[in-house]
Amino acid sequence: MKGSIIIVSFFIAGVLIGKFVNVPSLLTAEEPTLYALYALMFFVGISIGSDKKALEALKHQNFKIILVPLATIIGTLAGSALISVILSGKSLTDCLAVGSGFGYYSLSTIFITQYKGAELGTIALVSNILRELIALLAAPLLVRYFGKLAPISVGGATTADTTLPIITKFCGKEFVIISIVHGILVDLSVPFLVTFFCTI
Known part of the structure; x- marks a missing residue:
């Protein structure tokens, strides 16, 4: 949760500075954002590649474990498609x-x-932070009413890191490997799916 608050704080600070301070055009050009994206992708790759436990856990799982992230991806996209019917202008x-x-x-x-x-981009930021917060705050209710895989699915890409302690606490240690594998596979899908839907 602390990480989410820090991210939102930086975002709000950026909006306020952009609105009230005369920012040099170099900082508002597309190039710095693109280079930041390249750097972020590089560090994400390092993070996934250097996590020996997660990669080892992935090697020892059978095919069925892939059904959890697959269900998360399909369910999220189906929900997003449904929301598009309700939202006007999007x-x-x-x-x-x-x-x-x-x-x-x-x-x-x-x-x-x-x-x-x-x-x-702002809608995406708020939507994704809310997803993480719901996973963090509603985990006990999700387990109680929907089962132990529910917080993992709701957590999405965060289940290999920020929401993992909560999932471990309320779902049990036997769900840690599922949570990590789920987080890694959903993580890997993000750049491909977001780029695909942004460019079609």
Whole structure:
């Protein structure tokens, strides 16, 4: 939760500075955002590649474990498509791009802002932070009413890191491997799906 608050604080600070301070045009050009995106993708790759436990856990699981992230991705995209019917002014692809963030607000927000503009990028940021907060705050209720896989699915891409302690606490240690594998696979889908929905 602390990480979410820090991210939102930086975002709000950026909005306020952009609004009230005369920012040099170099900082508002597309190039710095694109280079930040490249750097972020590089560090995400390092993070996944250096996590020996997660990669080892992935090797020892059978095919069935892939059904959990697959269900999360399909369910999220179906929900996003349904929301697009209700929301006026947002296309199906816009809603699918936002949903494809799966809680990975830092990466998906940069991608969506780059391709679709700051408004949809802001919606993506808020949507993905809310997803993480719901997983953190509602985990006991999700377990009680929907089962032990529910917080993992709701957590989306965050289940390998920020929401893992909560999932371990309320779902049990036997769900840690499922949670980590789920987080890694959903994480990996984010850049591909967000880019796909932003460019079609």
